[in-house]
Amino acid sequence: MEANIDVTGAGGAAPMQLPDLTFRRVFDAPIALVFKAWTDPAHVAAWWGPHGFSNPFTAIEPRPGGRFHVHMQAPDGSIQPMGGHFVEIEEPTRIVFVTSLSSEDGATIIENVHTVTLVERGARTEMTLHSKMVHAAPFMLPHVGGMEEGWSQSLERLAAILKAI
Numbered sequence: 001m002e003a004n005i006d007v008t009g010a011g012g013a014a015p016m017q018l019p020d021l022t023f024r025r026v027f028d029a030p031i032a033l034v035f036k037a038w039t040d041p042a043h044v045a046a047w048w049g050p051h052g053f054s055n056p057f058t059a060i061e062p063r064p065g066g067r068f069h070v071h072m073q074a075p076d077g078s079i080q081p082m083g084g085h086f087v088e089i090e091e092p093t094r095i096v097f098v099t100s101l102s103s104e105d106g107a108t109i110i111e112n113v114h115t116v117t118l119v120e121r122g123a124r125t126e127m128t129l130h131s132k133m134v135h136a137a138p139f140m141l142p143h144v145g146g147m148e149e150g151w152s153q154s155l156e157r158l159a160a161i162l163k164a165i
Contacts, residue, residue, distance in 0.1 A: 018133040019100035019147045025155055027125045031118050031164040034125040037162060038116055046068065047157035050150045062089050068097050079100075093118050103137075110144075111135040129155070 027034055037043040038060035045055040049072045056079075057071040068084040084099035093115040100108050112133050119126040131151060136144055 018136055019144055020132045021130070021148055021151060023127075023131075023151060023155060025127050025129075025159065026121065027127060027159060027162050028123070029125055030123060031092045031120040031125045033162060034118055034127060035095075037158060037165070038091065039089075039097055043161060043165065047161045048154060049157075050153040051157070062086060062095070064088060068099060070099075070130040081099065087113075100135075100142075107137070108135060109137040109140050112147075 029037075038119050040059060041058040041060045044060055045058040047119075048055050048058070048070050052075040054073045055070050056073055057069070059067055059069040061067050066085055066086045066089075068086055070082045072080045072082060074080065080101065082099050082101055084097055085096070086097045088094060088096035096114070098111065098113050102112040110133065111154065112131055114132075115130045117128045117130075119128075129151065131147070133144060133147065
């Protein structure tokens with residue numbers, strides 16, 4: 001997997017570093033509930049994606065090799081199917097999973113590896129999310145800059161869901 005890709009495809013420009021993001025949040029929720037919010041399809045459907053997005057389909061099998069599929073629906077009605085799988089599950093402290101978007105012909109156009117680490121802090125939970133883009137097709141490069149804002153909004157939605165469940 002490449003960490004850098006050639007923006008021009010011809011070697012004429014410096015390679016672009018793909019997003020490698022780390023987010024830290026403390027939630028007013030017990031660790032078991034935060035873990036469940038990451039691994040239960042109904043909960044993931046309620047918070048995954050930026051503001052204004054919904055998730056009409058989620059299929060999540062929280063075990064190594066289990067699938068992680070979410071179809072995000074944008075405010076304009078377009079569907080963005082995301083596939084993936086779990087790499088590691090250590091309930092209730094660690095989740096590692098891969099997500100990818102594919103073109104109509106099945107080629108992977110974006111692939112990310114996500115690591116969620118949860119630490120109990122009394123009745124609260126400290127979460128660290130590390131999200132690393134490991135592949136992006138050149139035509140997707142203009143869109144990778146939105147990854148940080150997208151995750152920030154998703155985590156805001158997660159915090160709201162944790163207060164409601």
